[in-house]
Amino acid sequence: MAAADRPCPQRRGRPRSAAADRAILDATRAALVDLGWSRLTMSEVAHRAGVAKTTLYRRWAAKSELVVDAVAVLFDELELPDGGSLRADVEGVVLSFSALLRRPETKTALMAVLAESTTDEALRQRIRSAIVDRQKRLVLAGRARAQQRGELPPDSSDDGETARVVDLIFDVIAGAVVHRSLVSDRPVDRSWAHHFTTLLLEGLGAVSSPSDPLPERAAQKTGGSV
Structure with a gap:
């Protein structure tokens, strides 16, 4: 079979962690109470949740989306x-x-x-x-x-x-x-x-x-x- 005819293997990303989701949403709510909306940042949430910022941004593109899901x-x-x-x-x-x-x-x-x-x-x-x-x-x-x-x-x-x-x-x-x-x-x-x-x-x-x-x-x- 020619290379062009062979099916391409599907790439699979790392499965989403429910534990990481819970940690992120918990951290978001806690940070909001402590800091308020204006001082809340994605970096602060990532730090509190113990995850990388890339993990956060793969799930939520903006702070507003994250807060909606947290509530x-x-x-x-x-x-x-x-x-x-x-x-x-x-x-x-x-x-x-x-x-x-x-x-x-x-x-x-x-x-x-x-x-x-x-x-x-x-x-x-x-x-x-x-x-x-x-x-x-x-x-x-x-x-x-x-x-x-x-x-x-x-x-x-x-x-x-x-x-x-x-x-x-x-x-x-x-x-x-x-x-x-x-x-x-x-x-x-x-x-x-x-x-x-x-x-x-x-x-x-x-x-x-x-x-x-x-x-x-x-x-x-x-x-x-x-």
Whole structure:
């Protein structure tokens, strides 16, 4: 067989190390808390992670991409335990989300990349794909569970309409918690989560009434249990 006819052997690079990835993302979050966005450098992250800068740049081309992925890993920890009802599920995910936002590494990283993304369309797209779109899994899981319980009607046959509903639910819940936690810097406690969920599920009329006590307070007044 002529040399030109022989198949070329495929070159294989060194397999990507999951341990190195974890070390790099951990180092990125720690460096952000210690140094802030402006002083964070790829060299500093490589040093803290104990890897070569070439290892870092093979994975992430820019600091902004690295920070997005570092915070996306934290958001992937969010779960939606079955609380037994749609109300309990919504309140649970609101409290879990706010607890995540209170962590210094999450707050610092998220606010930094959101600020940078105002002038960087590629970064906005990366935030959308790495964080926002991935976390819509919680909405999908919660809706499916509520539909099985009969608390919500089944999805329509229009996939586009279903996607719009999922987007709207995610935007309302995530937007409210982020604004309360990071913009207003106010607590997202059980009381706030309860009244927010009432607004979400029952509308403005329900939260305008003083007769919407927290479940535990109602139980105390009646002598019952939650």
